[in-house]
Amino acid sequence: MTIKDAMNLLRKKGYKMTDRREEILKFFSDEAENKYKTAKDLYDHMEKRYPGISYDTVYRNLHLYHELGILESTELDGEKHFRMTCGGSHHHHFICKICGTTKKLNFCPMDYVSKLLGQYIIDDHKFEVYGLCPKCITTN
Amino acid sequence: MTIKDAMNLLRKKGYKMTDRREEILKFFSDEAENKYKTAKDLYDHMEKRYPGISYDTVYRNLHLYHELGILESTELDGEKHFRMTCGGSHHHHFICKICGTTKKLNFCPMDYVSKLLGQYIIDDHKFEVYGLCPKCITTN
DNA sequence: TTAGTATATCGTAATGATTACGATTTGTAA
DNA sequence: TTACAAATCGTAATCATTACGATATACTAA
Structure with a gap:
């Protein structure tokens, strides 16, 4: 956007x-x-x-x-x-705990998990990876 | 536990x-x-x-x-x-938005994603699926 | 270009979850 | 049973967020 x-x-x-x-x-x-x-x-x-x-x-x-x-x-x-909002196809993010920088992860676990939840209604999901980005690794 | x-x-x-x-x-x-x-x-x-x-x-x-x-x-x-805390091997959960009930999902996206983050330090991750459990589907 | 009006902003108070702390009570070891 | 560290109570403080009346402003239409 x-x-x-x-x-x-x-x-x-x-x-x-x-x-x-x-x-x-x-x-x-x-x-x-x-x-x-x-x-x-x-x-x-x-x-x-x-x-x-x-x-x-x-x-x-x-x-x-x-x-x-x-x-x-x-x-x-x-x-x-x-x-x-970052557009393009559905994806998730790595998020740096220090500076908040994100990195796109072109992967969605729901591709693997939806079928495990037959009798459930799935509304939403959250997948995030947390840690340090390369920049914050060197400066901390 | x-x-x-x-x-x-x-x-x-x-x-x-x-x-x-x-x-x-x-x-x-x-x-x-x-x-x-x-x-x-x-x-x-x-x-x-x-x-x-x-x-x-x-x-x-x-x-x-x-x-x-x-x-x-x-x-x-x-x-x-x-x-x-529910023990056993590492896993994630479906969580019902109404009653909070969880269902174990024996799947971890990090098995697929770690390799995409070579130069990052990974400390943690979160994967949760939200929706309605079978019980709340029938009573709502 | 200007007047009229709905919308946006300000200043500040209220809310809801969580944290903090001095005074009192209680669990546990000796 | 006693001593004392730890746990609890009662209540106030904090922090993010929401709310709202009064004022200011962007936009529309004349």
């Missing part, structure tokens, strides 16, 4: 384009590219450019972007983390 | 056996067998038998049991859930 795609989607759905909304998109596509970041991370970034910004604004837009599929999220250590 | 195993482990490690600690083990091996339950679920259960029990007691023992490997935990909808 690119900034342009996201902005077009927002306009198409009738949402207003504000400078805050644009800056949030910039944060996730530039500074936090391919990284999972928390609401706090985003707040700290926004606060530099828009002193006095409200947490309400941060959370409201995170939720909106998540609903619209602009952001994807996961829960790490009891805190929600967000990143730009 | 059985109640007896857990009590022996506690004694071996020098922890005291209290009636609260025993009741917590009973909760997870009887009422909540093979189910993921929250701190609140446990608190409500304990409150019936020990009116005025403190959340401190509930959380302190959940953490202790988790550290000792008596309980395993996962985060669902922003809330920690616990269940008796």
